[in-house]
Amino acid sequence: MPLIQSNGISLFHDLTGPQDAPVVVFSNSLGTALEMWNDVVCALAGRYRCLRYDMRGHGRSQVLDAPARIEDFADDLAGLLSALDIKRAHVVGLSIGGMVAQAFAVRHAGMLMSLTLMATTAHMPPPETWLERAALVRDRGPAAVVDATLGRWFTPDFSARAPHKVAAIRERILATSPIGYAVCCGAIAAMDLRPAIDAIAAPTLIMAGADDPTTPPAVAEDMRAHIKHAELIVLPQARHLFAVERADVVADHLLRFLDRQSGDDACLKAGDDFAAGLAIRKAVLGVEYVQRSLER
Numbered sequence: 001m002p003l004i005q006s007n008g009i010s011l012f013h014d015l016t017g018p019q020d021a022p023v024v025v026f027s028n029s030l031g032t033a034l035e036m037w038n039d040v041v042c043a044l045a046g047r048y049r050c051l052r053y054d055m056r057g058h059g060r061s062q063v064l065d066a067p068a069r070i071e072d073f074a075d076d077l078a079g080l081l082s083a084l085d086i087k088r089a090h091v092v093g094l095s096i097g098g099m100v101a102q103a104f105a106v107r108h109a110g111m112l113m114s115l116t117l118m119a120t121t122a123h124m125p126p127p128e129t130w131l132e133r134a135a136l137v138r139d140r141g142p143a144a145v146v147d148a149t150l151g152r153w154f155t156p157d158f159s160a161r162a163p164h165k166v167a168a169i170r171e172r173i174l175a176t177s178p179i180g181y182a183v184c185c186g187a188i189a190a191m192d193l194r195p196a197i198d199a200i201a202a203p204t205l206i207m208a209g210a211d212d213p214t215t216p217p218a219v220a221e222d223m224r225a226h227i228k229h230a231e232l233i234v235l236p237q238a239r240h241l242f243a244v245e246r247a248d249v250v251a252d253h254l255l256r257f258l259d260r261q262s263g264d265d266a267c268l269k270a271g272d273d274f275a276a277g278l279a280i281r282k283a284v285l286g287v288e289y290v291q292r293s294l295e296r
Contacts, residue, residue, distance in 0.1 A: 002060070006079030007072070012060035013080060016041070017049035022113065022262045023089040026052045027077065027097030029119075029241060030184050031142060031149065031173040033059030036094075039247035044255060048262075051089070053080055055100065057180020059172075065179045070096075070191045074103035081111060090258055094118040094243050095215070096184055099191060105204075106196045114261040115204040115227075116254060119212055119240050121219045122197050122226070127189035134185035137178050146173045152214050153241040165244055197226050204230040205257045207250065209238035231257075 003010045014034055024044060026037040034052035041050045054061040056068070056076055077100060081089060090113045093101030098120025105115050124130070136144050150159070150170060159166050204227050208220035217234045224232040233253055238246045 004080055004083045006083055007076045009056050009064055009076060010062040011053050011056065011076060011080050013051060013053040013084075015049065015051050015084070017045040018047070019049065021047060021049045022258070023049045023051055023081075023086050024258065025077065025081070025089045025091045026050065027091070027093035027100050028052075028055055028058060029095035029097055030188075031058070031176045031181055032169065032241075033172055033176075035059075035172065036169070036241070036244060040243055040251045040254065043248070043251035044258075047255070048090075048258065051080075051084070051086070053077075055097065055184075057177055057183050059176075063177045063180045065183070068183050068187050070099050070103045070187050070193070071107060073100040073187065074107050077104050078108045078111060087111065088113050090114045090116070090261065092116040092118070092254065093120065095120055095240065096188060099188065099193065102193050102197055102200070105200045105202055106193070109200075109202065112202045114258065115200065115202050116207070116257065117204065117220075117223065118207045118243060118250070119209055119215045120223075121215050122193040122223055123191065124188055124215075130185045130189035134182035134189075137185070138182045141178050142173050142176050142181055146170055149173060152212075153239055154245055155211060155237060155239050157237070158245045162245075169241065169244065194226070197223065198228075200227045201229065203257075203261050204228075205253070206230055206232045207242070207253065208232065208234050209240060209242045209246075210234050210236045211238060212240045212242075214240045 002012050028034055028036050033054045037052050044050055055073055057063050088111050091101045091104055098117040101115055101117060102122060105112050150166060154166055206220050206224050208217040220232055224230045235242055235246050235249060243250050
C-alpha cells in the first residue's frame with residue numbers, strides 16, 4: 001500500500017530496487033514531492049533499495065492543519081520505516097528534507113546507517129521571514145511565491161536548457177497544499193538544531209550548490225565543522241534544487257559515498273541480480289514501459 005499510517009498521519013511512499021539491498025531514504029524539499037528525486041533514484045535503484053516519500057502536507061500525503069516541529073517530521077520518517085519493517089537506512093534529504101534528516105539522525109540514531117544533507121542548514125533565521133511566507137501562502141496560495149522560488153532553485157542556464165524540468169517543478173509547487181506548505185514554514189521558523197548536531201556520529205556527506213543563495217556553501221561548511229565524520233562537496237553551477245539541476249553529478253557522488261558505507265560487494269551482488277531481472281522485464285514489456293515504472 002503506498003499510503004502508510006505513521007506518527008498519526010498518512011504518508012505516501014514509493015519503494016523500488018533490489019529486495020536485499022541496503023535501503024536509501026529520500027526526503028523532499030518544501031513545495032515538492034517524491035518525484036523530485038526521479039533522476040537520482042533511477043541511477044541508484046539498480047544497487048540500492050530506494051524509498052521515497054511525500055513529507056506531511058505534500059504530494060499525496062495527508063495534510064494536517066496543526067503546528068508541527070521538525071522533530072515531528074523526523075518521527076514521521078521513523079514511523080514509516082518501522083511500518084515497512086526497515087530496521088536501518090541511509091537517509092538523504094534536501095532543504096527541509098535535510099533538516100528532517102538531521103533531526104532523524106539525532107532522535108533515531110539507531111536506525112541510521114549514514115546521512116546525506118543537501119542544500120540545507122541546522123538553523124534558518126529570521127523566523128519572521130518564514131512566518132510571513134506561511135501567512136502569504138495561506139492567503140494567496142503557492143502561486144504567490146513560485147516565481148521567486150524557481151529563481152533561487154535553478155540557474156538561468158538550466159532553466160533555458162531544461163524548461164520541461166523547471167515546468168514540472170513549477171506545477172508541483174502550485175499543486176502543493178497551502179496549509180501543508182505553511183505548516184512547514186512554521187516548523188522551519190521554530191527550528192534550531194545547532195545544539196543537537198554535534199551528537200551526530202554517523203558518516204555524513206554534505207552537499208552544497210556553489211551558487212545557492214538560500215543555503216550557500218558557507219552554511220554547509222559550518223555544519224561540516226559541527227558534525228563528526230562529515231565531508232563536504234560543493235557543486236559548481238548549481239543553485240538550491242541541485243538534485244534536479246545536477247542529478248547526474250549528485251547521483252555519482254552519492255553512489256560513491258554510499259558504496260563506502262555499505263560495502264561494495266553486497267551492493268554489487270544485489271545490483272547484478274536486479275539488473276538481470278530488469279533485462280528480462282525490458283525484453284518482455286519494452287524498454288519505455290520499464291523506464292516509466294522506475295520513474296513513477
